[in-house]
Amino acid sequence: MENFDAIVIGAGHAGCESALALARMGNKTLLLTISLDAVAFLACNPSIGGTAKGQLVSEIDALGGEMGIIADRTALQIRMLNSGKGPAVQSLRAQADKNAYHMEMKKVLEGEKNLYLRQGEVVDISLDGDEKIITTSVGLKYKARAVVLATGVYLESEIIIGKTREKTGPNGFKNSHGLSDSLEKLGLKLLRFKTGTPVRLHRRSIDFSKMEVQYGDEYISGFSYLTKHKIENKKDCYLTYTTSKTHEIIRNNLDKAPAITGEIVGVGPRYCPSIETKVVRFADKERHQLFLEPEAENTEEMYLQGFSTSMPADIQKEMVESVIGLEHAEIMRDAYAIEYDCIDPTELNPTLELKKIKGLFFAGQINGTSGYEEAGAQGIVAGINAALYLANKEMLVLKRSDAYIGVLIDDIVTKGTNEPYRMMTSRAEYRLKLRQDNADLRLTEIGRKVGLVSDKRYQIFLDKKSKMKEVEEILNKKVKVDEKLVNFYSSHNESVPKESVRYRDMLKRANIDIFDIQKEFDEFKDYDYDILEKVNINMKYEGYLKQQEEEIEKALANEKITIPEDFDYSAIKGLRQEAIEKLIKIKPLNIGQASRISGVSPADISVLSVYVKKFKRG
């Protein structure tokens, strides 16, 4: 039996980040995957980022993760979403080359000195005191004190296309058989979730002339704070629509749709309905949007976003051919639904460690989430915490006011989820603070403290901070009213000030931003867009940021009242039964987390705080 400090099961987006974090923090780490060809595989849409997800990627990056770097390196197109709607909701979205993404991540894993990447299907986990013993399907055994489970959608997964059910993982990879049983033996209750993916089409068979081209944004930076180059747009995407004929075909074949007939028992996500669900639920909508996205640079496969289905393959063909521009489309891969086992994330602490078993961590879709970014975000936190666990140090819990990662983990471990959980900007209450542009300012210091942020990354961060400070100091300088200033104000349709003004005051005008000032006044000419942008946002939104800070302060007061781990809720008969059950299940770390549990009322919280104080006093 081979010994490791840590073992990560699954080399998807969660597993890769976990394993890298563990190895980079100095632990001898084994990363097991069912197939080396499935490492960091983009099993569904060939894109990284998107609203709220873009923030997650930059946050992973700021903590010292890999996803952003590889997404930037393999991007085929990049866009800043919501650019007209304000900094709080802007997010990057990149089309990624799925082959390159897989290869690049694999290369990074292979190059990491403490990391051992190995093909092998885990069928059993057992405990030997503090140690966890992992057995693979070929009978090999490995031992480690810390284990991260990141099995994605592979646990007892089944692919469904019409009447056909196959016990495989995504894209025909082998599924994981046996591990579910082993988890149940460890006392875990498993849930069954469902998701799906649309058809892939051959590029040559698509009539793009009937579609609208979707271009990328020129000259914008990527996700990673280490990426220096601007992202080049190599490929375009296209927008098309379903037709009334598509809807008719679907309606005529609903009896063959497993999602509708009830053959699929797994709970699917509301935000990701199959096309048949959309047609049924939104019957009055005449057409649905579909996007064609390139899968990779060296392939002709195109992904048809918005067309996820589990209809029989022959019906799928009919459906596809009814779409504008796809009249002669060649399907290269069928769409399918996939069902899989996952755990109830309320079994976890906000550290992503299982409450019941110390040293056993869970990350990614096994926790009932969806999305590469959500997986990566949990992966890096689970990896960091497994490493901190091994080092016997206090584990990392990001707060809701620190990062989208904090919102994500707090949501799933506190409220649980009854569908695959997707990150949305609407879920974050402090999104003016949790921006795409400032993830490094929010998190790099934290990543440095836990030991994952490299010297290089840290230096870049420090430089940026000092540059920002310089700019802020220049902003305090006064400018006297002369012809230049008069022209500057009037050319921006602003009334000319009577006395000399500070640059800072200029920013108070609606029609003047820092880039306007940069164009006119030489003092700012040496500063990068990135630096100026942040300062600009900080100045323009000063009042609102302050207001949000105050809200955060208020909320943090409750987060600071910790609840002892051995606290006995059942002894408090004054709490309502529902609240007692929920509290025992969730075991909140503090009163703040307790207050977010659904079914725990403000009155319960007030009773609870009294008892917690009493308990602590002894």
Add this chain to the structure above:
Amino acid sequence: MKTIVSISTPLGRGAISIVRMSGKDSLKIALKVFHLKEREIKPRYMYFGKLEIEKGVFEECLMVYFKAPNSYTGEDIVEFQIHGGVLLAQKVVELCVKKGCSLAESGEFSKRAFLNGKITLDKAEAIIGEINAESEAELNSSLKITNGKLAEKIDEEQKKLTELLAEIEVSFDYPEYDYEDIVKAKVYDVIRKIKKENDEIIEMSKSAVYLKNGINVAIVGRANVGKSSLLNALLGEERAIVTDIEGTTRDSLKESFMHKGVKINLIDTAGIRKTDDVVEKIGIEKSLKSLKSADVVLFVRDGSSSETEEDREIKQNIKDKVVINIINKTDKPRVLKEKENEVEVSAITNKNINLLKDMIVETIIKNDIDANALILTNERQLATLKKCDEWIEKIFKAKELSMDVIAMLIKNLWKELGKITGNTENEDIISLIFSKFCLGK
């Protein structure tokens, strides 16, 4: 631990109310507001004295002091027994808060009793078990205050905002979809409607506001109809203790008295008193000036003489106000022919003076305050509504800013409103997004 205060008796129009403080500063705070002859306060003795409700306005009351640990909570406790009535009890609470008390949470006295070992675990559990029920009752009763209409209104408003937010949020979270981005005009349309409804709610809660601030009453009438004697009759013996004064100029003189737990402010009494001793001609103008801030106008006419041009002129001036017509000098034979819906009083014999006081209160405070209603909750409710108004103000100010900021403010407004009904769950908006819009990969 903080010293806490609350009204301990059910609110309504009971004969007495008890306001209770608990905590180490109880006595210190009590002595800042309670004026009595005795120098030394012995525990468990009842003392008579006066509370200075506001500057110059006194209320007689009884006070008892319990010294820790021999009290219900095990802390120092002071109880004031005051005349019944919502306003008064509330004023006393406010007074204590002003001097350093915190408002007690629901059930907090019992919690402290338990924490200090005054009651056993069994008993504590029983009491704390009721806290939930109590706080639910609190929520219900606070809404009952305007016959459930308020709750309905709040729900409606929140729903409108939820829909608005769903539309805004979907444009943030699904920018690639062909749902037309919501335009600011629509956003502000909804906010303006909410603002209007909010104003209506505040209007509906006005009784409560009157309870808090008192009713402003103006006495108008031509010279020599007996305004001044009516004023004195209304103030009665209390006049001695209710000399006012806000402001420094005699023009803004205001004199107040309590009736049925409601404070009645007779405004611009300087004008009335002045007309008695100076040139009578300026009488009308003077009394008309006080109309603006009056909630109720007492239009005084002399029953013993005929209607004059001046009477008619005044009538014209007060036609938009809430008016109680008063016929004074009914101790003399009636000469005045024109009859209105009127009260006949005599400032000399005090005839119907009490009835008039009742009328003043009842004209304004139409809704009886629900006996179950907790005024503290109501206080919070009003404060919450005012906070909502502030958010609305901020939303209007942000009109030129990007949608993310506007959305943030609307969410705050939505949350603030939800505090009244207890609905602040974010998931609502997300659910609506998915039920309303067709999205997905």
